[in-house]
Amino acid sequence: MKVSVQTADFDLSSEVKALAEKNTNIGAVASFVGVVREVAMTLEHYPAMTEAAIRKIVEEAKSRWEVMDCTVIHRYGELQPSDQIVLVAVASAHRGDAFAACEFIMDYLKTRAPFWKKEHRAEGARWVEARASDDDAAERWAGKVG
Amino acid sequence: MKVSVQTADFDLSSEVKALAEKNTNIGAVASFVGVVREVAMTLEHYPAMTEAAIRKIVEEAKSRWEVMDCTVIHRYGELQPSDQIVLVAVASAHRGDAFAACEFIMDYLKTRAPFWKKEHRAEGARWVEARASDDDAAERWAGKVG
Amino acid sequence: MKVKLLFFAGLREQLGTAGEEIELPAAVNTVAALRTHLLGRGERWQSALGEARLVRTAVNQDMVQSTARIKAGDEVAFFPPVTGG
Amino acid sequence: MKVKLLFFAGLREQLGTAGEEIELPAAVNTVAALRTHLLGRGERWQSALGEARLVRTAVNQDMVQSTARIKAGDEVAFFPPVTGG
Numbered sequence: 001m002k003v004s005v006q007t008a009d010f011d012l013s014s015e016v017k018a019l020a021e022k023n024t025n026i027g028a029v030a031s032f033v034g035v036v037r038e039v040a041m042t043l044e045h046y047p048a049m050t051e052a053a054i055r056k057i058v059e060e061a062k063s064r065w066e067v068m069d070c071t072v073i074h075r076y077g078e079l080q081p082s083d084q085i086v087l088v089a090v091a092s093a094h095r096g097d098a099f100a101a102c103e104f105i106m107d108y109l110k111t112r113a114p115f116w117k118k119e120h121r122a123e124g125a126r127w128v129e130a131r132a133s134d135d136d137a138a139e140r141w142a143g144k145v146g
Numbered sequence: 147m148k149v150s151v152q153t154a155d156f157d158l159s160s161e162v163k164a165l166a167e168k169n170t171n172i173g174a175v176a177s178f179v180g181v182v183r184e185v186a187m188t189l190e191h192y193p194a195m196t197e198a199a200i201r202k203i204v205e206e207a208k209s210r211w212e213v214m215d216c217t218v219i220h221r222y223g224e225l226q227p228s229d230q231i232v233l234v235a236v237a238s239a240h241r242g243d244a245f246a247a248c249e250f251i252m253d254y255l256k257t258r259a260p261f262w263k264k265e266h267r268a269e270g271a272r273w274v275e276a277r278a279s280d281d282d283a284a285e286r287w288a289g290k291v292g
Numbered sequence: 293m294k295v296k297l298l299f300f301a302g303l304r305e306q307l308g309t310a311g312e313e314i315e316l317p318a319a320v321n322t323v324a325a326l327r328t329h330l331l332g333r334g335e336r337w338q339s340a341l342g343e344a345r346l347v348r349t350a351v352n353q354d355m356v357q358s359t360a361r362i363k364a365g366d367e368v369a370f371f372p373p374v375t376g377g
Numbered sequence: 378m379k380v381k382l383l384f385f386a387g388l389r390e391q392l393g394t395a396g397e398e399i400e401l402p403a404a405v406n407t408v409a410a411l412r413t414h415l416l417g418r419g420e421r422w423q424s425a426l427g428e429a430r431l432v433r434t435a436v437n438q439d440m441v442q443s444t445a446r447i448k449a450g451d452e453v454a455f456f457p458p459v460t461g462g
Contacts, residue, residue: 028178031177034241049435049438084166095249110459231376256377257373
């Protein structure tokens with residue numbers, strides 16, 4: 001498992017290749033990249049907690065699905081429109097497990113990992129508000145067994 | 147929409163970047179890469195039909211979910227262990243739509259796109275048999291509205 | 293009527309041909325009837341296309357059920373269940 | 378007892394501080410009690426941490442409910458609902 005919280009950009013291909021090359025049983029890599037939309041932003045986080053919180057989410061995913069390996073990279077600091085923010089890549093023998101675990105990790109990152117976005121709009125900076133739909137997305141996993 | 151059936155390898159990063167840069171409303175790109183496991187293989191396809199069949203699957207996904215753009219690349223010919231076989235990348239404003247459409251396209255590719263794998267094992271070459279689980283995966287979408 | 297036949301993957305290898313032009317009696321106007329017609333060619337065809345075999349069909353590059361009609365000039369492809377992705 | 382307080386994002390800005398060491402009465406031994414205790418500091422604290430505000434808490438870098446206990450030496454962080462990903 002690789003978890004990194006960093007200011008630097010990442011390269012999706014290299015990360016996915018690194019996963020796929022580790023184990024010849026890996027046949028499926030599902031990945032997700034979150035991208036900054038129209039507005040530049042600053043991402044703040046809680047350094048002492050962030051990586052541990054992400055590792056906990058990944059462990060939970062591994063207990064639910066057949067996950068052979070997993071990479072999560074989350075950036076913080078100043079980001080511009082169309083910059084990459086987050087990468088979750090999950091390798092598995094089976095695509096169903098790879099997809100489910102990847103989406104699960106993203107949903108939990110959105111509600112459990114200590115990041116906050118501040119958008120820099122023309123009319124001034126403002127903190128992005130959490131969306132109820134993100135809580136809903138995370139909660140729908142609660143009753144499910146993988 | 148980009149659909150390509152080709153012998154050449156592809157670069158996941160470039161394909162996902164090309165999608166994300168097209169539209170500043172894109173915030174989410176879900177992607178899937180299928181990888182050759184332990185055994186080298188030859189992938190045969192039905193040239194006159196393949197691209198049209200894939201486009202039909204993508205159109206079906208677009209009618210079900212909010213898909214802003216989509217790239218599907220499927221290789222054919224000789225492939226070695228850990229080579230990339232297939233890429234499906236779906237860009238959307240919302241991650242839920244991106245994940246669902248990406249998984250839907252993969253499930254339908256497995257049952258509707260005219261490709262056949264022949265594995266080159268030590269004991270001889272043999273055609274891979276279709277798996278009932280792939281039919282099941284495609285069929286579970288039948289009753290669902292996105 | 294004339295139709296074009298295509299065979300892929302294991303079927304192509306088993307039949308020893310990738311396809312042919314074939315002249316069909318007018319009565320052979322569905323995919324199922326064509327498949328039965330081909331079984332009359334002997335053992336090799338029976339073992340490749342017999343009822344026990346899972347065979348998929350496309351007419352003019354569109355996957356169809358065995359009840360689908362065929363008409364003059366059609367391209368009819370027989371192949372095993374697909375295994376791409 | 379002494380605990381370490383941390384504030385993040387909008388809360389940090391509103392309170393004008395990223396954190397502090399604080400000496401608490403022994404009775405203030407849950408997250409909820411600590412939050413109430415801080416409200417006593419005046420208007421700025423009430424508007425940032427009052428009941429109307431959605432506030433999340435972590436004790437020793439673990440997200441917890443407001444009923445969670447706190448003890449001497451703990452690191453208690455208050456922050457708005459997270460918006461990463």
